Amino acid sequence: MAERSGLLTVDLDAIAANWTALHARHTEAGGTDLGAAVKADAYGLGAKQVSAALAAAGCRHFFVAHVEEGVAVRTALGPGPMVVVLNGFRPGEDENYDLTPVLNTPGDLAAWSSTGRDVLLHIDTGMARLGLSPRDVDALADDPSLLQGVKLRYVMTHLACADTPADPLNVQQAARFAAARARLPAAPASFANSAGLFLGHDFASDLGRPGCALYGLNPIAERPNPMRPTVRLAAPVLQVRDIPAGAPVGYGATWVASRPSRIATVAVGYADGYLRSLSGRALGRHNWQEVPLVGRVSMDLTTFDVTDHPAITPGSMIELIGPGNSPDDVAARAGTIGYEVLTALGSRYRRSYVTAA
Numbered sequence: 280m281a282e283r284s285g286l287l288t289v290d291l292d293a294i295a296a297n298w299t300a301l302h303a304r305h306t307e308a309g310g311t312d313l314g315a316a317v318k319a320d321a322y323g324l325g326a327k328q329v330s331a332a333l334a335a336a337g338c339r340h341f342f343v344a345h346v347e348e349g350v351a352v353r354t355a356l357g358p359g360p361m362v363v364v365l366n367g368f369r370p371g372e373d374e375n376y377d378l379t380p381v382l383n384t385p386g387d388l389a390a391w392s393s394t395g396r397d398v399l400l401h402i403d404t405g406m407a408r409l410g411l412s413p414r415d416v417d418a419l420a421d422d423p424s425l426l427q428g429v430k431l432r433y434v435m436t437h438l439a440c441a442d443t444p445a446d447p448l449n450v451q452q453a454a455r456f457a458a459a460r461a462r463l464p465a466a467p468a469s470f471a472n473s474a475g476l477f478l479g480h481d482f483a484s485d486l487g488r489p490g491c492a493l494y495g496l497n498p499i500a501e502r503p504n505p506m507r508p509t510v511r512l513a514a515p516v517l518q519v520r521d522i523p524a525g526a527p528v529g530y531g532a533t534w535v536a537s538r539p540s541r542i543a544t545v546a547v548g549y550a551d552g553y554l555r556s557l558s559g560r561a562l563g564r565h566n567w568q569e570v571p572l573v574g575r576v577s578m579d580l581t582t583f584d585v586t587d588h589p590a591i592t593p594g595s596m597i598e599l600i601g602p603g604n605s606p607d608d609v610a611a612r613a614g615t616i617g618y619e620v621l622t623a624l625g626s627r628y629r630r631s632y633v634t635a636a
């Protein structure tokens with residue numbers, strides 16, 4: 280049966296291989312364990328399938344943003360691995376799913392004290408987003424009993440500029456993190472995100488937390504991408520029409536044919552996370568040849584100029600994301616980052632998970 284909607288293919292072996300490669304890199308830099316950020320449904324690729332594949336590769340620490348995401352990961356993995364909720368939660372909110380909170384505020388410390396639970400403690404070293412402020416760290420250093428009755432599994436911080444290796448904030452954050460840890464009760468450290476794993480020894484820790492690089496995004500944009508691609512998105516041509524020179528295409532008539540043209544209408548739109556800012560700017564591919572997107576991306580449909588591609592007919596698949604058209608490439612054309620392209624991937628695609636086994 281011909282496809283009527285987009286087909287999203289996720290290569291779980293490639294994700295596992297990326298984790299293994301990052302783990303080796305982290306160990307070489309002096310780090311120990313490596314976890315995985317599987318928040319936002321594993322960056323849009325499917326937390327259940329991705330977490331299971333990473334667990335099979337040896338990953339024992341999984342990071343999500345919300346309790347609900349943690350419940351999904353715990354349900355997929357069963358007991359054992361640590362499932363950490365970065366945004367925190369209050370005692371009881373994880374019911375019996377055994378999630379591990381990140382304590383971000385003095386209020387979190389008070390709420391969890393004497394619960395006997397495993398916790399992570401987040402220190403803000405220069406991002407001003409989540410975590411204890413320098414003043415909160417002073418208070419805790421003066422009175423370590425604020426951590427009474429919890430098991431401090433890791434002290435963590437998060438890098439603001441790791442994807443720009445030369446940014447001076449990176450070494451400042453490393454120094455502030457080391458200074459804060461020296462004043463707090465001894466505990467293992469959790470430091471680098473994907474890009475931070477590429478910054479060398481000072482950024483290695485007891486537990487790295489990569490996300491984007493697992494999914495094939497380039498951790499350091501100014502360097503060649505060392506990660507394996509993991510995602511392919513293709514969508515079917517529903518109709519092909521011939522239009523004369525001077526005829527407009529799509530909402531707003533933003534594109535007008537400069538020659539007699541063949542226009543293919545493809546079943547993908549911004550409701551599928553194929554961003555509207557790609558209007559008039561993206562390239563699809565068919566048999567490795569580039570096919571230009573013309574006119575506006577609409578909710579459910581997008582148009583491509585296939586005048587130079589006579590082999591494209593109704594039922595042909597246009598590849599929108601793939602090895603030759605990476606999420607980072609698509610993001611650059613949309614004026615955003617690969618993270619947003621992946622996490623926007625819609626729920627209407629038929630999803631296919633591939634593994635060698």
Ligand SMILES: *Cc1c(COP(=O)(O)O)cnc(C)c1O
Pocket residue numbers: 316318365437471472473474488489490491492
């Ligand atoms: C999302 C996130 C990560 C992973 O970041 P990547 O840049 O995707 O590797 C790590 N730590 C925290 C606190 C995060 O929010």
